[in-house]
Amino acid sequence: MKRIYAVLAGLFLLAAGLFAAGPAQAAGTASVSVVHGIPNTPVNVFVNGKSTLADFKPGTVAGPLQLPAGTYKITIFPAANTAGTGTPVISASATVAAGNNVTLVAHLTADGKPTLTPFANDTSAIPAGQARLIVRHTAAAPAVDVRANGAVAFKSLTNPNQAMANLPAGSISADVVLAGTSTVAIGPATLNLAEGTDTIVYAIGSASDKTLSLVVQTIDGLGSAPGGMPAGSGGLATTGGGIPMGVWLLSGAGALVALAAAGRRVRAVR
Amino acid sequence: MLGLVLAVGAPLGWHLGHRQPGALRPGTAVALATTPPSTAASGASAGSSGSASAGSGASAPVMPPSPIPIQSPAAQKAYPAPVRLSIPTLRIDAPVIAEGVAPDGQMAIPDDIHTLGWYKWGPAPGAPAGSVVIVGHVDSAVAGTGTFFTLRTIADQAAVQVRTADGRTHTYRVLSRQEFRKTSVPLAAIFARTGTPRLTLVTCGGPFDRATRSYEDNIVVTAVPA
Numbered sequence: 001m002k003r004i005y006a007v008l009a010g011l012f013l014l015a016a017g018l019f020a021a022g023p024a025q026a027a028g029t030a031s032v033s034v035v036h037g038i039p040n041t042p043v044n045v046f047v048n049g050k051s052t053l054a055d056f057k058p059g060t061v062a063g064p065l066q067l068p069a070g071t072y073k074i075t076i077f078p079a080a081n082t083a084g085t086g087t088p089v090i091s092a093s094a095t096v097a098a099g100n101n102v103t104l105v106a107h108l109t110a111d112g113k114p115t116l117t118p119f120a121n122d123t124s125a126i127p128a129g130q131a132r133l134i135v136r137h138t139a140a141a142p143a144v145d146v147r148a149n150g151a152v153a154f155k156s157l158t159n160p161n162q163a164m165a166n167l168p169a170g171s172i173s174a175d176v177v178l179a180g181t182s183t184v185a186i187g188p189a190t191l192n193l194a195e196g197t198d199t200i201v202y203a204i205g206s207a208s209d210k211t212l213s214l215v216v217q218t219i220d221g222l223g224s225a226p227g228g229m230p231a232g233s234g235g236l237a238t239t240g241g242g243i244p245m246g247v248w249l250l251s252g253a254g255a256l257v258a259l260a261a262a263g264r265r266v267r268a269v270r
Numbered sequence: 271m272l273g274l275v276l277a278v279g280a281p282l283g284w285h286l287g288h289r290q291p292g293a294l295r296p297g298t299a300v301a302l303a304t305t306p307p308s309t310a311a312s313g314a315s316a317g318s319s320g321s322a323s324a325g326s327g328a329s330a331p332v333m334p335p336s337p338i339p340i341q342s343p344a345a346q347k348a349y350p351a352p353v354r355l356s357i358p359t360l361r362i363d364a365p366v367i368a369e370g371v372a373p374d375g376q377m378a379i380p381d382d383i384h385t386l387g388w389y390k391w392g393p394a395p396g397a398p399a400g401s402v403v404i405v406g407h408v409d410s411a412v413a414g415t416g417t418f419f420t421l422r423t424i425a426d427q428a429a430v431q432v433r434t435a436d437g438r439t440h441t442y443r444v445l446s447r448q449e450f451r452k453t454s455v456p457l458a459a460i461f462a463r464t465g466t467p468r469l470t471l472v473t474c475g476g477p478f479d480r481a482t483r484s485y486e487d488n489i490v491v492t493a494v495p496a
Contacts, residue, residue: 128461129371129391169370169391195391196463223391225461227375228452232474233483234409237419239476 030096033063037107037138037204038114039211042079043089045106047072055079059204061217069098074116076106092116103217107138108206110159117160121198121219126166128226131193133172133201134164140206143179148172155179169195176203176212186212196223349394350435355386355404359428364417366404366432383407383416392461395432395440400463401470404432408473411483418473422447422489430469430493442469442493449475455488469493 034045036058045053053062056079076090094116096102101121109115119136126132135146137157146154146163149172154163156179175187186203193199198219205211356363369378369387380387386406393400407416430442445468450456460470469492476487 127371128375128377221463223463225457226371226377226389228455228457229377229379229405229472229488230474230484231379231405231418231472231488232408232416232478232485233411234414234416235411235478235480235483235485236409236415237422237475238478238485239422239487 028098029066029068030098030100030102031064032067032096033061033065033103033217035061035103035105035107035138035202035204035215035217037105037202037215038089039205039209039213041089043076043106044079044082044084046075046077046084046088049073049075049084051082051084054082059213059215061215063103064101064219067096069096069100071095074104076114076116090114090116094118101219103200105136105138105160105202107160107202107204108140110140110142112140112206112208115160119162121200122164123198123219123222125224126196126198126222128224129169129195130166131169131195132164132166132198132222133191133193134162134198135201135203136160136162137203139203139212140208141185141203141212142207144176144185144203145179145181147175147177167193169193174201176214186214189214191216194218194220196220198222349396350438351390351394352388352402352404352432352440353435354433356431356433357424357428358431360420360424362417362420364406369405377403377405379405379407383410383413386417389461392463393467395434395469396438397467399465399467401460401465401468402432403461403470403472405472408475408485408489416473418471418489421471421473421491422449422475424491429496430471432469440469441496443496444491444493446492448490448492449487450490451476451486452488455490460490467495469495 034053034056036043036056039058041058043053043056044051045056056062071093072095073093074091075084075088077084077086077088090106092115094102094104096118101123103119103121105117105119107115107117117138122132122134133148133153135154135157137144137159139159141159143156143158145152146157148167153165153174157163171190171192173188174191175189176185177183178185185207191199191201198217200217200219202215202217203212204215205213351368352366354364355366364384364386366386366388367380368390369380370390372378377389378387383406386404388394389403389405393402395402406418406421408419408421409415424444424447426444426447428444430444432440432442434440460472471491471493473489474485474487475489476485478485
């Protein structure tokens with residue numbers, strides 16, 4: 001019975017291990033999210049001419065969606081335009097490859113023109129206890145520094161670029177300053193960096209219109225297991241490599257019992 | 271044979287049942303104080319007709335469902351941390367504290383050998399999936415036997431009770447007891463955040479290496495909700 005349990009448990013752990021990596025990326029599809037980073041402009045998003053995101057509000061994240069790999073024609077119209085005809089605010093095509101994790105960001109260029117930028121999201125494994133912080137400059141603003149807990153974490157980030165780092169999981173206070181200065185452009189904001197998770201922060205809006213703000217997207221399930229569990233340093237419970245202490249104790253007890261019995265027998269004989 | 275089928279089939283079935291290719295994960299975006307408040311308002315309609323294109327997929331393969339749900343900033347449900355663990359049959363009753371990762375990348379273990387450590391980055395009792403990991407010392411060179419000194423003698427079906435910070439008691443039944451060389455411990459399975467909800471108790475055992483003052487094996491006890 002014990003052996004059956006051991007086998008059963010082995011298979012259980014094996015099976016659990018096989019699926020520990022989380023939902024597998026379905027073959028031939030890409031994971032796609034959309035971020036709206038243009039202030040004051042609710043929009044309708046059309047993909048290949050079909051209304052896909054109606055009344056998409058600024059500062060929000062849509063998705064993720066598993067899409068077949070391929071090239072998509074994306075047109076974005078003001079929310080009032082529900083037909084998707086006429087001149088779009090943004091017209092772009094985006095190609096997504098199988099297995100990719102992509103975020104399409106509708107945002108302003110450094111000089112304030114609406115555009116669409118695809119970012120590939122890093123979904124590689126994150127070491128146990130850590131979080132990955134990714135900051136993307138998608139605002140109509142000059143170069144910035146990003147500070148975490150008051151110290152500069154990313155220097156001279158420009159639109160439309162990103163910077164990333166692995167940090168210990170937990171809360172940080174983050175703000176965005178004009179590069180090389182301590183003039184705060186956005187924040188400070190408290191960011192909860194969840195363990196094993198990508199926290200992707202988008203600086204959006206326009207400096208000249210005073211509409212700068214942040215949007216946060218997260219991608220979880222990227223964590224790793226710790227490297228081991230060192231739970232003993234005494235050697236009292238040793239087995240296999242020698243005779244364990246317990247056996248010695250048992251042996252000692254046995255010897256005492258034997259001695260006592262022998263003693264009684266000796267007395268009885270007398 | 272049934273047990274075998276269950277052992278492999280249960281996690282497999284769960285996995286397949288929960289995979290739903292193309293389905294949208296619950297929103298995990300977190301709105302900052304500086305984010306416009308519109309995020310919360312638009313989150314409610316998410317996913318209501320997310321599978322619109324599923325039935326008519328033949329017409330155009332490169333066509334997403336409509337509409338794409340908005341990620342809502344609703345925080346993921348947090349489950350209260352375990353604070354005490356008892357195994358009546360082994361006369362174990364000990365406090366549990368939250369532990370993370372040590373600088374060497376291994377799980378941090380409480381200094382006190384009579385205190386158990388719960389891996390705080392993994393699931394807590396009551397979570398719908400994954401392995402709740404609680405680790406205890408078997409012993410220490412200076413302080414003698416630890417809380418989990420007798421763990422390797424635990425019986426199949428033994429009850430394990432875990433009390434969480436909200437005062438609830440979660441009862442588990444032991445399913446298995448295994449011993450692994452530390453070089454081949456199935457860490458990914460032990461620390462899995464997916465799969466059947468389970469409690470995994472870990473301590474040290476096996477041969478003791480006097481040079482490194484460490485055991486060569488891990489004793490791993492798997493228990494499932496009673």
